[in-house]
Amino acid sequence: MSVATSGPTGGSSSGSILDRERIVAKAGFNRWLVPPAALAVHLCIGMAYGFSVFWLPLSKALTGTDEAACKDISLLAALTTTTCNWRVADIQIMYTLFFVVLGSAAALWGGWLERVGPRRAGVVATFCWCGGMVVSAIGIMVHQLWLVWLGGIIGGVGLGLGYISPVSTLIKWFPDRRGMATGMAIMGFGGGAMIGSPLANILINQFKGPDGPGVWQTFLVMAALYFVFMLAGSFGYRIPPAGWRPDGWTPPAAAQRAMITHGHVHLDNAHKTPQFWLIWAVLCLNVSAGIGVIGMASPMLQEIFAGKLIGHPELGFDQLDPGQKVAIATIGAAFAGLISLFNIGGRFFWASMSDKLGRKMTYCVFFVLGLVLYAAAPSLARAGSVALFVLAVGVILSMYGGGFATVPAYLADIFGTQFVGAIHGRLLTAWSVAGIVGPILVGYIREAELALKVPKDHVYDVTFYVLAVFLIIGLLCNLAIKQLASRWFMSDAQVAALQAKTATANAAGGSFGIGRGGLNGPAMLAWLAVGLPILWGVWTTLQKAAPLFN
Incomplete structure (x- = not known):
């Protein structure tokens, strides 16, 4: 199979490993490697749902403050104060920013994503999500709420690009099971907090002390972990060649x-x-x-x-x-x-x-x-x-x-x-x-x-x-x-x-020897890499929820 090397503008490409043309699958590629790559990204950005674990520790970050003087502080003053603790309601705006910016970023750069491919978009999402956590960590260190919010905005861009980056790719790899394919990836976004929240609690308890609640250290550690997982997932993305379809599958007739x-x-x-x-x-x-x-x-x-x-x-x-x-x-x-x-x-x-x-x-x-x-x-x-x-x-x-x-x-x-x-x-x-x-x-x-x-x-x-x-x-x-x-x-x-x-020499379509393999050795390892954290999160959640049914 020949692979085009022209860049997105039509000229000759330097052959960047992020180029869409460089990630067209070749013969022997197993399509079951793509869902765990998407899960690796979604499990990381899904921690956006779990940021509530940080609100109370952050609201008590400073000790020895004059609570009476800080009681009626305005939101504008709260953005830059270094002597008053932040109110939970003010910190929570970071959560709102995540999801407002998520939708806006996905809408603004969705067309760009389709042009450049899921790998480049996934890498940009990685730098934005993890970079946003680093910016917020700096904001916590210097006690500047506006920096924490800025980290939320940058992270929200990463959320938007990371969320949609695998969608069209998975749908094209699984035309026979579109719903299942997107469900496998997008369930990771819902599961991110299930893993990230207990992990954050463990890290906060490890780092907290007289000098602070341990949140900025937790942000930095989680940003580093997420950076590795998200990059691995982004580089795992492949797109099928134009005209590809699974072995033995024929699109259903319109009447059906x-x-x-x-x-x-x-x-x-x-x-x-x-x-x-x-x-x-x-x-x-x-x-x-x-x-x-x-x-x-x-x-x-x-x-x-x-x-x-x-x-x-x-x-x-x-x-x-x-x-x-x-x-x-x-x-x-x-x-x-x-x-x-x-x-x-x-x-x-x-x-x-x-x-x-x-x-x-x-x-x-x-x-x-x-x-x-x-x-x-x-x-x-x-x-x-x-x-x-x-x-x-x-x-x-x-x-x-x-x-x-x-x-x-x-x-x-x-x-x-x-x-x-x-x-x-x-x-x-x-x-x-x-x-x-x-x-x-x-x-x-x-x-x-x-x-x-x-x-x-x-x-x-x-x-x-x-x-x-x-x-x-x-x-x-x-x-x-x-x-x-x-x-x-x-x-x-x-x-x-x-x-x-992304076309192949066989314009008539077919499998081209691509997509086969099922859950073979490499696919099993990829699924274990994302499956083990999910199982840990499920076990932790069920243990905590047991009293509800006593």
């Missing part, structure tokens, strides 16, 4: 799978279609509902069940003494960890199921089943069944994760695979919006209910009903999605011109 197109829509036209905005709304509504629950999971469980969690069902939350509140806070943290496990599992399970059910039907299941569970949650809470409530919320969060993992395959079905990574990047602006709407809505409703003197064990009832309305609207949007009209698709000549640099 009407919602799966055989054409390709250009990036410049995708957002002009109603289908793009309907899928955008579907993702935004599904994520808004789920992320609102994630953000309040721990306090929600504590306030609803209170004394029931520690064998005192007669005690409401406000009747607990400080020691009892510490005990239920520990259980609440375990609940947050457990639902992250559902989030991860749902990404793989539901995305794989979508290969059988179809993407549209899978989202219908999300919205209908989610509607039932959201509506039933207040009744489960009143019944006092902790296990059933936890299970219901777990299933809800599995569909939250499943929505993320299924949507790239949904886009590929509707718009084709040529620009699916860039189209997915633009769609992730829905995540940015949902990341603001969901938590703010849930927080506002809670505060409004408390102001009305609603008992704390009933304060989330309205929240669940409002989120159920979100799902009804999402269901209607999903039902409205139809197959694209032929006028939106590029011509065969346009597609051939775009694919020329």
